[in-house]
Amino acid sequence: MVSSLHLAKAGFLSAKKYKIDWYGAFFTPLLTILPVVLLYYLGTKSGLVQFFYGATNTKNIFGYLLLGAAYWNYVEVLWGSVFTLKYYMRIGQLEEIFIMPISALGYIFSWSVLGLVRVTIESVPIIILAILLNVTTFTLIRFILAVGVVIFSIIASFGFVFLFFGVTLSFKEGDELVSLLGNAAPLIGGMFFPVSVLPKGLEYFAYVFPFTWGLDLSRHFLMNTNTLLDVKKELIVLMALSFLYLGLGVLSFKALQTKARREGMQGF
Amino acid sequence: MRRVVEVTNIKKSFGKLRVLDKVDFYVKEGDFKVIIGENGSGKSTLLKIMVGLLLPDEGEVNVLGIDVKKQWKKLSAKIGVVLANERSLYWKLTAWENLDIFGGIYGVPKKERRKRMKELLERFGLFEYKDKPVEDFSTGMRKKLMVCKALIHNPKILFVDEILNGLDPSSTREMVEYLSELNEKGLTVVMISHVLHILPESADVALLRNGQIQMEVKYKDIRSKRREIYEVFEKLIKVGEVDEKDILFSREGYEDKA
Numbered sequence: 001m002v003s004s005l006h007l008a009k010a011g012f013l014s015a016k017k018y019k020i021d022w023y024g025a026f027f028t029p030l031l032t033i034l035p036v037v038l039l040y041y042l043g044t045k046s047g048l049v050q051f052f053y054g055a056t057n058t059k060n061i062f063g064y065l066l067l068g069a070a071y072w073n074y075v076e077v078l079w080g081s082v083f084t085l086k087y088y089m090r091i092g093q094l095e096e097i098f099i100m101p102i103s104a105l106g107y108i109f110s111w112s113v114l115g116l117v118r119v120t121i122e123s124v125p126i127i128i129l130a131i132l133l134n135v136t137t138f139t140l141i142r143f144i145l146a147v148g149v150v151i152f153s154i155i156a157s158f159g160f161v162f163l164f165f166g167v168t169l170s171f172k173e174g175d176e177l178v179s180l181l182g183n184a185a186p187l188i189g190g191m192f193f194p195v196s197v198l199p200k201g202l203e204y205f206a207y208v209f210p211f212t213w214g215l216d217l218s219r220h221f222l223m224n225t226n227t228l229l230d231v232k233k234e235l236i237v238l239m240a241l242s243f244l245y246l247g248l249g250v251l252s253f254k255a256l257q258t259k260a261r262r263e264g265m266q267g268f
Numbered sequence: 269m270r271r272v273v274e275v276t277n278i279k280k281s282f283g284k285l286r287v288l289d290k291v292d293f294y295v296k297e298g299d300f301k302v303i304i305g306e307n308g309s310g311k312s313t314l315l316k317i318m319v320g321l322l323l324p325d326e327g328e329v330n331v332l333g334i335d336v337k338k339q340w341k342k343l344s345a346k347i348g349v350v351l352a353n354e355r356s357l358y359w360k361l362t363a364w365e366n367l368d369i370f371g372g373i374y375g376v377p378k379k380e381r382r383k384r385m386k387e388l389l390e391r392f393g394l395f396e397y398k399d400k401p402v403e404d405f406s407t408g409m410r411k412k413l414m415v416c417k418a419l420i421h422n423p424k425i426l427f428v429d430e431i432l433n434g435l436d437p438s439s440t441r442e443m444v445e446y447l448s449e450l451n452e453k454g455l456t457v458v459m460i461s462h463v464l465h466i467l468p469e470s471a472d473v474a475l476l477r478n479g480q481i482q483m484e485v486k487y488k489d490i491r492s493k494r495r496e497i498y499e500v501f502e503k504l505i506k507v508g509e510v511d512e513k514d515i516l517f518s519r520e521g522y523e524d525k526a
Contacts, residue, residue, distance in 0.1 A: 006372030010358050013369075017360040017401070096356035099321055100373050101345040261323040261340075264282065264316075 004106030007097075011114040032073065032126055036065045039192070055194045057226040063133035067222060068191040070126040071215045074154055075189070077115035078161040079182040084111060085165060095265050104253040105246075112158050130222065137224045146221035149238065153214020156242035159249030160210055166252030190215050195228060210245055213238045269296040272425055272456055273318060278327035280313055287313050288324070289479035295425075300451045300468055301458045302487065305476035306505055311460045312352065312429055314476065318458065319349050319427050332424060345374060348418030348426040352433070354410050356417070359403040363394055363413050366402060367420055374421035381420070388416040392446065408439035415446065425456040432463035440466060464501045475504060 040062045043049040049061045058064055088094040102110070131138050164178065186192065188206045195206045195216070206212045207228075217234055219225045227234050273295035280288040287310040295301045303311050316322040317329055320340025329336040334343045350356075357366050364385065371381035389395040392412040402410060411431055418426060428447070432440050440463060448468035451457050461467070471487040483504075490504070 003373045003375060006369050009372070010361065010369045013365055014358055014360045091355045092353040093355045095321060096351055096353065099319060099340075099344050099349055101341050101375070102373065103341070258323070261321060264313075264322060 003102045004110035007110035008113045032069045036069050052193055055197050058223050060133055063130045066130040067219050070123040072186055072191045073119045073123050075211050077119050078157050081111050082165045082178055104250045108162055134223050142221040146218040149217040152238055152242045153210050156210030156245045159245030162249035163252040166256045210241045272297045272332055274330040276328045278324045280324050293481050299456055300471040302471050303460050303474050309476045311476050315429055346424055348423035350414045350418045350428045350431055352429045357402045362399050362401055364398040370417045371420040376421050392416055407434045428459040430460050432461050
């Protein structure tokens with residue numbers, strides 16, 4: 001794990017030198033809140049917001065959307081990791097990285113930590129705003145529970161993404177599939193509206209994503225919204241998915257390494 | 269001297285292309301072994317198999333007593349590898365930051381790491397540039413830093429892939445001198461090179477041709493009073509043999525596998 005911390009440090013230092021990344025991070029909260037304001041305004045005018053009141057158990061749809069947007073920034077980091085790996089592959093650095101004495105789990109950790117820290121910094125103003133809009137339901141315990149849920153669901157989501165990364169390398173259209181899922185996931189995973197209003201087929205599909213459960217639970221703890229299942233059962237589902245996807249992600253990464261060792265990086 | 273690299277009956281294909289065909293190859297502790305061959309002859313493939321980056325289709329690879337096919341991560345902490353790709357360094361980071369990070373990744377304790385970083389940068393004439401980002405380095409400086417990086421954890425064997433390509437004459441000479449000096453101090457070196465006129469006297473040259481190691485000779489034996497050294501190597505690489513008149517010294521103890 002110490003080795004992977006040093007690999008993560010390389011990511012931090014490199015990001016520090018690309019100053020544009022940090023200017024971008026500064027504007028991210030603003031760029032996230034503005035579309036939410038627009039969505040809320042148009043949603044209220046069109047009656048869409050009122051439609052969701054019943055399904056969400058909150059009239060604070062603005063806060064509901066803000067939390068969804070903040071959470072989704074974390075999910076975006078996951079897809080970013082896939083494209084970073086593909087970039088390393090293209091420039092030939094992945095071979096050099098593979099040869100280091102780092103385990104599959106260590107790689108996943110080191111590639112994730114920079115993005116997670118960055119997105120946390122970016123999301124703080126959004127989360128504070130969402131909490132301010134929910135002062136009546138906010139307690140420290142519920143906040144801690146929400147943070148715990150986010151951490152668990154992000155661990156699960158990283159496993160899921162690495163599983164997906166391994167799968168997409170098996171065929172040429174992998175990039176397109178990652179983009180498709182990355183674009184569709186906010187709609188299916190509950191960022192804009194509750195999963196329960198989706199057509200049944202899509203609703204069941206949404207249950208496969210770990211972030212669906214993470215977002216649902218973190219909203220519940222911060223805003224007292226309805227949950228998909230009983231809270232205790234949902235926590236168990238989230239835990240189970242975390243371990244399952246992390247295990248599958250590590251296996252997928254190992255399979256990727258073995259494929260790379262058999263066919264060479266040019267084999268992808 | 270014990271064998272620190274043992275490659276036995278290795279076969280490797282990419283699709284229908286057979287690159288290595290029953291390669292047997294060994295390196296003894298303290299050797300300076302240079303693998304030569306035409307472009308596409310499989311030199312880099314063989315090196316990558318030795319360090320664990322590629323799996324052979326058949327055959328066994330044992331380095332420092334470790335089964336490389338199964339325990340390549342265990343091996344990686346004991347060997348230094350310089351691949352041909354300069355992108356193995358973090359270009360936005362300084363030379364010092366690069367070595368600090370790689371030293372950390374390879375588990376070198378902080379105090380020892382700093383000492384070793386200073387020693388290596390001084391030895392390779394890079395200490396005064398330690399705070400410059402790698403992207404501002406010349407090709408020669410980057411290659412020297414790549415060697416520093418590969419040596420940061422004090423490996424027992426150094427594997428080097430075409431480090432001399434793209435270097436000017438004086439940088440080439442310097443690099444060979446550095447590697448030769450390290451070898452004299454006990455480091456085993458396995459190197460792939462197309463630059464053959466300036467190798468260390470102690471080097472052994474292994475010719476990879478038609479997917480096999482066809483010949484192993486002492487570098488100092490391949491000298492000619494009749495021809496330019498390049499002509500001799502050109503014939504050796506293309507035809508797989510040299511005229512007896514081009515070999516000045518005895519080849520006793522070396523196998524001609526052709």
